[in-house]
Amino acid sequence: MKLISIYLLVLCVVGANELLVVAASGNDGGGGRFVYSGFAGANLTLDGTATVTPAGLLELTNGTLQLKGHAFHPTPLRFGFGSGGGGGGDGVVVRSFSASFVFGILSAYPDMSAHGIVFLVSPTTDFSAALASQYLGLVNVTSNGDARNRIFAVELDTLQQDEFRDINDNHVGVDINGLVSLQSTSAGYYAADINGGGFRNLTLISHEAMRVWVDYDAGDARIDVTLAPLAVAKPVRPLISAAYNLSSVITDTAYVGFSSATGSFNSRHYVLGWSFAVDGGPAPAIDVAKLPKLPREGPKARSKFLEIFLPIASAAVVLAMGILVILLVRRRKRYTELREDWEVEFGPHRFPYKDLHHATQGFESKCLLGVGGFGRVYKGVLPNSNVEIAVKRVSHDSSQGVKEFVAEVVSLGRLQHCNLVRLLGYCRRKGELMLVYEYMSNGSLDKYLHGQDNKPTLSWAQRFQIIKDIASGLLYLHEECDKVVIHRDIKASNVLLDNEMNARLGDFGLARLYDHGEDPQSTHVVGTIGYLAPELGRTSKATPLTDVFAFGTFILEVTCGRRPIYHDSHGTQVMLVDWVLDHWHKQSLVDTVDLKLHGEFDVGEACLVLKLGLLCSHPFINARPDMRRVMQYLKREVALPELMPTSMSFHMLALMQNDGFDSYVQSYPSSNSKGNISTATSSLLEEG
Structure with a gap:
């Protein structure tokens, strides 16, 4: 009888444990807690x-x-x-x-x-x-x-x-x-x-x-x-x-x-x-008393001994080292910054120069990514956070509207889109401005298009996706953010690729923004020859449609694997737009697709983007579509209109010369790149 009682007791204990396990696992007859x-x-x-x-x-x-x-x-x-x-x-x-x-x-x-x-x-x-x-x-x-x-x-x-x-x-x-x-x-x-x-x-x-x-x-x-x-x-x-x-x-x-x-x-x-x-x-109910504590943020509490000893020790060190510290500071003002009262409102977007100096190892040449028309770009890693950044050092005259420029930089830093390189902030020293961007690990698109640094050839699927990515980013800038943002320097070297080969439009150093419905004002022409809309030579006024013109040239460059201005086998200077247009007239448009693809591309998509590139780079501003219409064409939500030979018959090089670009076109250099940023100083216009 005693053995039977013990046996029943064991069964009860085991059964209770099994019920607890079932209830905890959520399989108690369809319920769960x-x-x-x-x-x-x-x-x-x-x-x-x-x-x-x-x-x-x-x-x-x-x-x-x-x-x-x-x-x-x-x-x-x-x-x-x-x-x-x-x-x-x-x-x-x-x-x-x-x-x-x-x-x-x-x-x-x-x-x-x-x-x-x-x-x-x-x-x-x-x-x-x-x-x-x-x-x-x-x-x-x-x-x-x-x-x-x-x-x-x-x-x-x-x-x-x-x-x-x-x-x-x-x-x-x-x-x-x-x-x-x-x-x-x-x-x-x-x-x-x-x-x-x-x-x-x-x-x-x-x-x-x-x-x-x-x-x-x-x-x-x-x-x-x-x-x-x-x-x-x-x-x-x-x-x-x-x-x-x-x-x-x-x-x-x-x-x-x-x-x-x-x-x-x-x-x-x-x-x-x-x-x-x-x-x-x-x-x-959660037993709050049994919850673990969040990790401590900040310094640990000091003992009473340290609270008394440290001030005494600090005073002794200050007295002993004071003169030496003063001499060292006077000899080497490595981290001196230029700060003015109006910059207080931009505080969260301003980086300490010391952090940028350490991040780039003192702006060492081994961290240099490239040299552009407005300065040098360095790769860096921010201390503490280990965030990879790209730092652009730009010379400036502190008397020429730097307050307005910094205000625009901060405004552009608030832009967030998956196809834009984020502008994180800035830092200022005497005669120098530093723009801080997020770092793109796969570098600039032009190196893949033009075979620099032994980069692999991009497939057609990758090229078509890159075109759609940049179109999406431009649509956001022109229509979907709080202000209208005109980039003004759309080109392959300003398109960067992240670690998943997604395209992002970068380098907002030339961008300008204004309220929706306002008329953009500009006093000088800025951009890169080969991407400049013809009307800029007459009006000097950048608009969303001048960005569309540059985007059209960009489409042709990505599809054809040729620069906007190149020399043919006879040494003659050729505009890419003219060359594609000539093939279109001869009904051989597909022959313009990059030969490095060895014919492995979607003919329908290739013809679509080539015709769209010609339409966007139309010499007459009213004939160009806006970026929302461009996205509809790329998604095939709207059929691309038939291009009329008579309306598209133009010689872009001659047209630019007639509009006052002649001296710039003749001196256009080949792209000389290093790392992520690929431009040459003379490839950028800045005409007062």
């Missing part, structure tokens, strides 16, 4: 940079740039009432569920970060095809918004991306199958007090732990998202309340977890605790 008050010893599914620290923090990113990390509860949960594996289209109704988690974002800079955290429900844990940076490790260029993703997500985003229609750089959004939010709002919470409460702003990169609640009510088809500081109880009023039936999105069984990514700035993303429940009321 779990709670992590810290992650020490947790069995999570991790990939990328995600890891669990010894202190029990779930670290999604570790500060390494341009990487992503994911973490998921190890077993899928059953969200549907149905028995199949499909979503709403299979007749499965998604049940109510609730999630709660505590997070923290640490950035190397107090006022900027590199993207945020996404809580998601997904049918898979495989996000290997997703991109980092602005895509948050969730989707990529082609999959963003695809209904086949079957993803529900809540984003805590710390960087504004116009391509995703973000409202600001500190917002919470509800996302369905991509990063264009169904509904979003600035981060904060609605406090309850004796005065009736009110909205309190929160900063996602405040280095403080915060808590998020995500609740889905299946009966009302409503998604509520609530945010609050860790020390504040769940507010009664949610931050976001969005009406959406998730039965059309979430599959019968799905995984829950987190995704995060870094971009060009040093940031780290953490989850401290997490709970979840399907069809079982609110998510289980």
Whole structure:
């Protein structure tokens, strides 16, 4: 009898343990609930940079740039009432569920970060095809918004991306199958007090732990998202309340977890605790007392001994070394900068010269990327953040409108588009201005087109995508940002390729901007011969359509693999536009495609871009399309109009000579490049 009692007791203990395991894994008859008050010893599914620290923090990113990390509860949960594996289209109704988690974002800079955290429900844990940076490790260029993703997500985003229609750089959004939010709002919470409460702003990169609640009510088809500081109880009023039936999105069984990514700035993303429940009321309570602490930012607290000893030791050192320090400072003012009162408003966009000096190893020749008409460009790595940058040193006269120029540089630095090289900021010394850009690892396009530095030949697919990338960037500059931006120097050497061979338009040193609807004013001609529109010789006024002309020449250069002005086998100077036009007249347009492709190209696409290049570089300004129409032609949403031989019969070289460009055309040099920037000093016009 005693043995039977012991046997029954063992069975009860084993059975209870099995029930606990089942409930925690989410396979308890179709439901699921779990709670992590810290992650020490947790069995999570991790990939990328995600890891669990010894202190029990779930670290999604570790500060390494341009990487992503994911973490998921190890077993899928059953969200549907149905028995199949499909979503709403299979007749499965998604049940109510609730999630709660505590997070923290640490950035190397107090006022900027590199993207945020996404809580998601997904049918898979495989996000290997997703991109980092602005895509948050969730989707990529082609999959963003695809209904086949079957993803529900809540984003805590710390960087504004116009391509995703973000409202600001500190917002919470509800996302369905991509990063264009169904509904979003600035981060904060609605406090309850004796005065009736009110909205309190929160900063996602405040280095403080915060808590998020995500609740889905299946009966009302409503998604509520609530945010609050860790020390504040769940507010009664949610931050976001969005009406959406998730039965059309979430599959019968799905995984829950987190995704995060870094971009060009040093940031780290953490989850401290997490709970979840399907069809079982609110998510289980997280034991806040057991949560691990966020890593300490800043110096550690000093002991009383150090507080007394250090001032005495410092005073002794100052007295002993004072004279020597003064002499050294007078002998070598290596880091002297030029600062004026009006620059205070541009503070976040100004880089200390010391940082740029160290980043470029003192502007050593081994860091030199190229020499252009307006200065030298150096590669550098910023101290502390390890961000790779390109620094352009430009000479300037401090008395000639430098305040207005810096104001425009800062305005251009706010432009954000996936096909523009971002202008990060500037630094000023006496007689010298430094422009700081993000670094493009694959260099400038002209080296691939013209066989410099033994670069490989670009395929036709790559060339066609590059043309579409730059067209997209120009459309953003001309029509989609707050002000109209005229680049004024579109050419192959100013098109840079990132590590995935995506094309980005760079070098905004000559760009000018004005309000939509205003008439652009200009007092001098700026640009590169071969890309200059004929009307510039008469009016000196740059417009979006002068950019279109340069883009047309750029299209022909990419397709034909020839420079805008070149010498034929007889030594005669030839305009590329004229040469293509002549072949078009002879009905041999395909013969102009770069011979290095060995005939491996799409004839239809090649004819489309060649004709579009001729149309964009039309000598008459009113005959050129704007960039929105150009994008429609490239996407084949609108048929390209038939070109009329009589209207297109012109000799561009003669036309430019008649318009006052003769002396520049005759002295046009061949491109001499090094590294990422490829120009020659005399290839740039600056005529007062």
